[in-house]
Amino acid sequence: MDSTSGGRDTGTRTRILRATYEVLSRTGYGKLSLSDVATQAKISRPTLYRLFSSKEDLLAAFGEYELRNVEAGLRRVVAGLTGAERLDAVLRFIVESQSSYRLSSLVQIEPDHVLSQMNRVVPMMRALLEPLVPHGDPVVVAGAVVRLAVSHYLVGADDQAEFLAQLRLAAGISGSDQPS
Template sequence: MNRPSTSATAVDAVDDNSTRQRILAATSEVLSRSGQAKLSLSDVAQQAGVSRPTLYRWFASKEALLDAFSVYERQMFETGISRATTGLRGTDRLDGALRFIVEYQHSYSGVRAVDIEPEVVIARLGQVIPVMRARLERLLTGPSAPVKAATAIRVAVSHYIVRSDDDDGFLDQLRHAVGIKPSR
């Protein structure tokens, strides 16, 4: 990733990080409309409210932006799951993670990418599934933890590909996959 010169002040660095975050958030919006194949850096710059030279200061190419975006998405997921489980223990902690997965998918604009570029989404899922499974597995105990985590993530992926308007049903399916009794 290209960074601003090392002579930048602390205030500039904070602003630059904010600019970088805006560009990455804008990338999500543009991808949801046009997909990766038709991703335009001009559209990303416009969506982020920055000039093309500013975008190029951070990301020298479309590939560099997409690579950074993949890392950004993983970090957003990790940060969200950590926040959702902070201060919780045992089953409550696991349930917090499952609730986050449902909320994340419900609010995630990238769901439309399945309709635009299914082959790209399927390829990316191959990379994302092991990461998500490992993250969820850390919250489970017992000898069947790997199977429970894998099953829950496959349920989540199914809901990602074929979106449902029933978030409660989705959460119940995730809970069932990991062995949590419904709270109703």
């Protein structure tokens, strides 16, 4: 049984998904092999195939795993905060996450795949941010923040402080102060 059915393989499944992250950061999606993931996870191929019947199944589960990690991170950084302070915590989370996210190398390895994934990810990220926007039109503010974050993910270049300042401007806040 896997984690979606509450079974005992939750630890193994998580190990596989973490290993998928490691392998993807080295090889990209096109060259991802289930054998490499099994080796990275230190499990047998039959164990991997018992939980994920195909590369597509594994990648779909990996996408869900990544989304759950982002959601958990957002919940953690906004706990106990309200208003502009909560939104600023989210913006800092975005900057910190992108600076440490090793899959950003995929932009160079497989730009077409990354761009196609952005069509799927942008609406999901906007939907996660909208409820955290304390002022203005949450759809517009969240959309601007997500698109700016995607731009930095794809192109990079600015340092973390400048990236955060740009996100704050797009969100209509200055520092951790009130909305401007």
